[in-house]
Amino acid sequence: MQQYVYDIVINHGQFFDGSCRDGSIRHLGIRDGRVVTISDVPLPDHAAPKVYDATGQWVTPGFIETHSHYDAEVIATPSLKESVRHGVTSVLIGSCSISMINAQPEDCSDLFTRVEAVPREAVLPILKEKKTWGDAAGYRGFYDRQPLGPNVGSFVGHSDIRVAVMGLERATSPAKPSEQELQKMESLLEEALDAGCVGMSLMTTRLDKVDGDRAWSRPLPSTYARWNEFKRLFRILRRRNAVMQGAPDAVKKVNVVRFLWQAHGLFRRPMKCSMLTALDLKSNPWLNVVTRLSGFVANRFLRGNFRWQTLPAPFTLYLSGLNVNAFEEFSSGELLRDYKDEDAMYAKVDDPAFRKLFKKHVNALFTKGLWHRDFSDCWVVDCPDTSLIGKNFEEIGAVEGKDAVDAYFDLAVQYRNDLRWKTNYGNHRPEIMHKLLASPYTHVGFADSGAHLESIAQYNFPLRLLKYVRDADEAGLPFMSVAEGVNAVTADLADWFGLQAGSLRQGSRADVVIVNPEGLTDELDDVAWAPLEGTSLNRLVKRNDDAVTATIINGRVAYDRVQGFDDELGRERNFGQFLSSMDVKTRVRSTESGLQTA
Incomplete structure (x- = not known):
């Protein structure tokens, strides 16, 4: 029986390690889920059972989506094939104050389904059957056992916490939480960070409404919170170096100033803030200038750690x-x-x-x-x-x-x-998009994957970013290099959120994408219907299968353009894992005998 040196060999590709350094021709050997060789000379074809000739193609770290709504889909159909086929190997869930950690199944469903435009009749039965946990430790345990497709990390949602403590009806009313309830919210946030969550998400725009019969059409619970409630939770996030992901009031927009101030690092640790969203809106052509300027003020003058999330595609x-x-x-x-x-x-x-x-x-x-x-x-x-x-x-x-x-x-x-x-809605002017994407105060990880099944189809967002980069370069008007474009959807996100992903070095986890730049065509914007695996639902997708040759997760080929998906993707624990934030500080609890590290 032949003994192979590697599981996968990738030869002759233009290699990008996730940094902003220009790519160079390198040859990769992958074994036991790790990149074990990065060579200046080609590796033998007989050294592995799977060999890719990546001549003329880009070999990059797996792409990262930091704003998805896969919360329900990853429980039911964890392969998340629509993202994997576009090179995404890591996703964050629990965005916009909605997570499925603490509240009861019906509560989680009612918070999620109308806001994210996924049918309640599809989500609620899944949660009633599979959500056996009611706390962060149980949530983490579920994902440690779940046969994932891509890697999954999570926020804990403020609406989830609020409903678990106050009940859905009180949480969606002007009722003020008691001191005991506020302390319980603080405890649930601490427990979520202990379990590996990257931070807390919240919502202050009242456009998103609750589903179900008990609180139909009320805004999300997070929108009822007063600033004192937020500030108590922000103290925990700041102390533990966790992320606050949120959205200002989409109509009035005034409260964004309060978020900017909460992020400041003047004489204290800044709080990591990831906010929705930097767009070039037709309704407000100057908003892109305001978001970029506010990012400059928050980070340079207020010494904060603030980023706007942006979508690298027309917002249609x-x-x-x-x-x-x-x-x-x-x-x-x-x-x-x-x-x-x-x-x-x-x-x-x-x-x-x-x-x-x-x-x-x-x-x-x-x-x-x-x-x-x-x-x-x-x-x-x-x-x-x-x-x-x-x-x-x-x-x-x-x-x-x-x-x-x-x-x-x-x-x-x-x-x-x-x-x-x-x-x-916007992102219709390429020259403005170039400025938003190149800004040091924006993050390119927003796609809303798993939500708005019939209206938004941005699963291929990293490829769309690389198309902007390639088109501008071919037009003689470059706004970032290919290496910088790759960095924007890999290491830049991983490093800021504290995720063990986004970089390719010798010894690193082998989450790899082989991209064919000739496939970055206008077809990336074409929409079509496709079935949602494991359900009777259809969803809109954007696909151009010429763009991704292969997606490798944990050293295994999850998707190959010719051979399709691995049969074990989402069925066996051979691919993704739960991603804890490496940046979140360990909790220190006080005891009768002094301080104790959790």
């Missing part, structure tokens, strides 16, 4: 009928979103008085949030009347002597969810 949403999350940004749209009965919602838009009010709010100048509210920039992508496909609502209305809003409402009433349309 695909929508069905009246199912539009952005309607939450103004009162008449919020009224529509509050209807639980679909028939009543569609009947409402036939009311002339409501239409008049809706148009007034759509045209208001000073209340715009993320969405530009321009129906001439809303395009039909699917409809039983195929003659409408490719037209916007203003064009459709002009033919029938209607304004754009009436044209939209009439079609929505007629076809309901069979009317599919898209609109671009």
Whole structure:
């Protein structure tokens, strides 16, 4: 029987180690889950059962997504193939105040499903069956046993903590938590950090609403917290060097100043802050300047450790009928979103008085949030009347002597969810995107994978970043090198969040991607439907299989462009593992005999 030196050999690739150093031709040998050889000369083809000739291709560390909503999917179908096929080997869950750690299964489902646009009838049965834990230690134990696809790390959600302590109804009301309840919240945060969570996520925008019957359409529990509650939890995060991931008020935006101040490091340890989100919005063309400037102020003048999350792709949403999350940004749209009965919602838009009010709010100048509210920039992508496909609502209305809003409402009433349309919120100007992506105060790890199954398809976000880099270089207008682009979706994220990932050195864990730069084409923006593994659901995806030759996790080929996925991915414990933050400080508890390290 032949004895191999390596499990995998990758020869002739342009090798990027995750740093900002330019790539060079190197040859890798992988054995027992580790990179054991990085050679200047090719390794023998007979040295391994699997050999890749990566001539003309990039060999990089596995990509990292630091803002996903895979919380439900990773419990049910842990392979997370849609990310793995695009080179992602590590993901963080528990974002936006929503995690599945402490609260009861129905509570976790109601916090998650409406906000993240994943059907409650799909999520709740999964949690009732598989969520056997009720604390952070049990949560960590589940992931230590779970046969993961990519590596998984987690935040603990503030809404999760609040509901576990106060109950869903009190947590979504103006009721103030008692001192005992505040102490319990502090304890749950400490326990989550002890179990390996990278930090706590929170939410202050009231656009995201609760599902279910008990607190239907109330904003997330985190939005009801007063600043004293946040500050007590922030002290723990700061003391233990953990991350606060959050979002300012998306409409008023004023409270971002309080977050900037909380992050400061003047005469104290700064608190790591990762905030949503640095975008080039059509509704606010100067927002990109404000976010970059605020990052400069927070980090340079206030000596903080503050980063804005940014999406390295056009921010285009695909929508069905009246199912539009952005309607939450103004009162008449919020009224529509509050209807639980679909028939009543569609009947409402036939009311002339409501239409008049809706148009007034759509045209208001000073209340715009993320969405530009321009129906001439809303395009039909699917409809039983195929003659409408490719037209916007203003064009459709002009033919029938209607304004754009009436044209939209009439079609929505007629076809309901069979009317599919898209609109671009922003990230539409490449030159502005280059500035956002190159800023030292932004992180390129936001994609919302696992959520908004029918409207957002950004699973390939690292490839889209590399396309920006390659396109700009070919146009003679480079804004970052390929090495810097790779660093932005690997080591830059891993180092800041304290994850043991994102770099390739001799002896490091073998999470590797082989990227074919010739595959970074415009097809990266094309959307299609694909089944969600293990369910009856479909979701939108963006795929260009020419871009990734192979994704290797823990020294095993998880995905190969020709051979597909390994049959054991997500079924056997041969691939991903739970990632604890190496930066979170150990808790020190006081005892009767003095101080004791936990």
